[in-house]
Amino acid sequence: MRRSPVIAAVLAAFAAAAPGAVAQTDPAVTTPPPAAPAPRVETPKQGKLYEQGPTNRYLLAGTWLFRLDQAEVGLKEGFQKQTATTGWSVTTVPSAWNATDESVESMSGTVGWYRKDFRLPSRSKRFSYVIRFESVNYRSRVWLNGKPVGTNRGAYLPFEIRLPSGLLKRSGTNRLVIRVDNRRYPTDFPPSGLSATGTPTGGWWNYGGILREVYLRRIDRIDFSTVQVRPVLRCTTCAADVQYRVVLRNYGTSAVKVRLTSRFGSRKVDLGTKSIGAKRFAAFTRTIRVKKPRLWSPTRPYLYAAPVRARIGKKTVAGYDLETGVRSIRVNGAGRLLLNGKPxxxxxxxxxxxxxxxxxxxxxxxxxxxxxxxxxxxxxxxxxxxxxxxxxxxxxxxxxxxxxxxxxxxxxxxxxxxxxxxxxxxxxxxxxxxxxxxxxxxxxxxxxxxxxxxxxxxxxxxxxxxxxxxxxxxxxxxxxxxxxxxxxxxxxxxxxxxxxxxxxxxxxxxxxxxxxxxxxxxxxxxxxxxxxxxxxxxxxxxxxxxxxxxxxxxxxxxxxxxxxxxxxxxxxxxxxxxxxxxxxxxxxxxxxxxxxxxxxxxxxxxxxxxxxxxxxxxxxxxxxxxxxxxxxxxxxxxxxxxxx
Incomplete structure (x- = not known):
């Protein structure tokens, strides 16, 4: 399918400033978009806004660039004046580009572009990298150094895209570009369309942009695909069964033997050792019995720390932090919702x-x-x-x-x-x-x-x-x-x-x-x-x-x-x-x-x-x-x- 001239021009401008990147141009385009301000090229620092999840997360905060793609949707003059559409502007992420715009055009949606220039936290070729978006509204297309690397549809839930090693610049500047389209349709969640009077419909405001945080995740060969620590409590005086199911992926180019360990509170948990082939997955399962668990409830929200660690030899190569609570929630035969056996x-x-x-x-x-x-x-x-x-x-x-x-x-x-x-x-x-x-x-x-x-x-x-x-x-x-x-x-x-x-x-x-x-x-x-x-x-x-x-x-x-x-x-x-x-x-x-x-x-x-x-x-x-x-x-x- 032929790329629209606006998209091609934007990508050409993005790629041209990235040394070694291949510009994806359209010969029909002769006028590039306005030149972007020169942002600081930053090396993200290890950190996270929320604790639970994989370790080695790097918050992609700091300086981003943004512009609205006004030519693609033909926004009315009133909306153009309320938002910076004449060129690139410096912004931060998360951001909603229409955060204070209550116009019909704002609710209807448009297309915006984000750009982030960054250096990798390590030059080592041993590491792979994944980009994690906590929420983008609504349709996303992602490029790294001028090459497409992934898409997503939806909002309110995270998605991850692997950054191909062949595209990463280990010692230079990497350019991440995200095209965000927040125009909504009757088949979206939530759906949107037009009322009989031409007014956009929807259950809540259609904010456009990268609406939650973005992380760069560093992977040392092994990564967590799924981590499930599920306490099962059959009665309030019963022992609890804690069911572990952890799926690992080997991002490396050769098979490795991985040992997986955890703890539940103060108790050590050995989840076993497996050989995982290159680019393959392996599932680790185990159930442990907790004889006298401390129960979680709104009146006493007791949490058990249950971190999981993956080791190759004596080296910890991946970690996943989480806390969970032992409690039961069910509906009884009389139609009552019971928490720990109480209505x-x-x-x-x-x-x-x-x-x-x-x-x-x-x-x-x-x-x-x-x-x-x-x-x-x-x-x-x-x-x-x-x-x-x-x-x-x-x-x-x-x-x-x-x-x-x-x-x-x-x-x-x-x-x-x-x-x-x-x-x-x-x-x-x-x-x-x-x-x-x-x-x-x-x-x-x-x-x-x-x-x-x-x-x-x-x-x-x-x-x-x-x-x-x-x-x-x-x-x-x-x-x-x-x-x-x-x-x-x-x-x-x-x-x-x-x-x-x-x-x-x-x-x-x-x-x-x-x-x-x-x-x-x-x-x-x-x-x-x-x-x-x-x-x-x-x-x-x-x-x-x-x-x-x-x-x-x-x-x-x-x-x-x-x-x-x-x-x-x-x-x-x-x-x-x-x-x-x-x-x-x-x-x-x-x-x-x-x-x-x-x-x-x-x-x-x-x-x-x-x-x-x-x-x-x-x-x-x-x-x-x-x-x-x-x-x-x-x-x-x-x-x-x-x-x-």
Missing amino acids: LNFRGMGVHEDHRTLGFAIDDAARRLMVQETQESGATLLRAHYPLHPRIHELADQKGLLIWSEIPVYAVKTQYLKQKLVRELAARELESNILTNQNHPSVIVWSVGNELSARPGAVQGYYLARAARAAKRLDPTRPVGYAVAGYPAAGCQREYDPLDVIGVNEYFGWYPGPNGQIADRTLLPEYLDSVRACYPKKAIVISEFGAEANRSGPVEEKGTFEFQSDFVNYHLGVYATKPWLSGAVYWALKEFRVRPNWDGGNPRPNSPIHEKGLITFDGVRKPAFFEVQRMYRGTDQFGSGPAR
């Missing part, structure tokens, strides 16, 4: 990684504040519509927060879910989430989606069945859930049979719903009872409830602080009368951007801000925050009573 009735917060000035590319201070504010509200669970940043997972493990871990298969229309490729991409998203986050004890549910059709047919049933089966194959120790739009007319659905947990997104008394069926909040108790009758053996969770508020006013007027406070008191009061509920999640902790022309049911909205948040975008707590705090703190969330 849960958690109270949670929905969250989005969003910031007034940083957009999605939030920093560690914002992540810590999110966790702090969640705990101060009395909540003990986090739910997002996508996998959260790995640092948030670590903080949740350490501080005793539960996580409803969901993939962004959100509101995908049946006509697109019907396509085999879309289902395959969803399956890949689920697998990646489980493999990435399986060692965190805070994760209690694998959610396979959110608000697909409220009346699922054969297509959705097929997807849910396959997704649930895949999740249980990858991790049989956690229940599988899914969040549905709560409408009485939906009735009982057999397509939900493969699920363990059903999340109900209910907005009785806020949105009218189809034909006004949820306009009257007094119908909520009856509706919840009908859900229980439909699914008596499944755990039922209120996965969303909330009301917008941006001003003071009459309690009966939607959009006022008084209405929001009354709303949360009523709904939480109803939940308290349903002893079979396993939890409830307020949507959301803090305000975030949704899309242009968003009103959220508020007669006086502040588009594009989702103002159901209990805390404003600028950090001010609304009166309803304290109502939620009072009721959350007054709820027995961890089952001092019997598991009915």
Whole structure:
């Protein structure tokens, strides 16, 4: 396929400045893009923002270059003025190039280019290198020294690309180039398109860029492909079985004998020795018994250190650090979600990684504040519509927060879910989430989606069945859930049979719903009872409830602080009368951007801000925050009573 002139010109400029690189030019192009500023050529230093994962990570921070590819998408003049599109500019990564741009063009998406010039931390030819992107939105193409090395589709989950040894400059400057396209389509996760009025649709703001950190990983012949340390607890007084499964890859050119060791707490664990052929994989498995384990729970989040080390001879060539906790999470025959054998009735917060000035590319201070504010509200669970940043997972493990871990298969229309490729991409998203986050004890549910059709047919049933089966194959120790739009007319659905947990997104008394069926909040108790009758053996969770508020006013007027406070008191009061509920999640902790022309049911909205948040975008707590705090703190969330 013929490369577009814009792409060819950009690559030509990138390659020309890299000594020895082969320029990938298009003869039709005569005018190169604006010359880039001369960045500092940096040697990354060993370091990491989050602890768990492979050692020998080098954070690619410092100076990056960025430019928008305005010619390719023909952006309107207003958007051009708000963003630096006339040439290259110095930036840092992570970054959202439209972090403060709330225009329609910003939501629609565009193409951006990033460039990083760096030297390798070692000249030794013994080492291989991998580049790791924690999250890029949405389609990525990566070049090293003018040559393509990989692509990716998706966001919110990491991907890695091996940097071919033949392209690396061991003693010179390496040029990494990433083309990012954040234009969204109905087949993406989450999907996007245009409304009847031509406004972009989507469940949250479409931030473009390299939105989480980038690492360079150094590999000394052996690398970790999969690391699974899975504690299995069959009863609260039982010994725990800790199941190890570690897959190594030999990047070297000859076979090597590798010894793999670990420890679990203070106990040493020998995982054995194997010969691994060049470019081949080997799996190491072992199960150990922990007789009197200290259990992890939100009230006592005890963690066991379980680092893994690979040795060739006496030399440690690869390491993987992690902490995990011993705990059980399951649904009993009476449809209750049990943590360590006790019934849960958690109270949670929905969250989005969003910031007034940083957009999605939030920093560690914002992540810590999110966790702090969640705990101060009395909540003990986090739910997002996508996998959260790995640092948030670590903080949740350490501080005793539960996580409803969901993939962004959100509101995908049946006509697109019907396509085999879309289902395959969803399956890949689920697998990646489980493999990435399986060692965190805070994760209690694998959610396979959110608000697909409220009346699922054969297509959705097929997807849910396959997704649930895949999740249980990858991790049989956690229940599988899914969040549905709560409408009485939906009735009982057999397509939900493969699920363990059903999340109900209910907005009785806020949105009218189809034909006004949820306009009257007094119908909520009856509706919840009908859900229980439909699914008596499944755990039922209120996965969303909330009301917008941006001003003071009459309690009966939607959009006022008084209405929001009354709303949360009523709904939480109803939940308290349903002893079979396993939890409830307020949507959301803090305000975030949704899309242009968003009103959220508020007669006086502040588009594009989702103002159901209990805390404003600028950090001010609304009166309803304290109502939620009072009721959350007054709820027995961890089952001092019997598991009915």
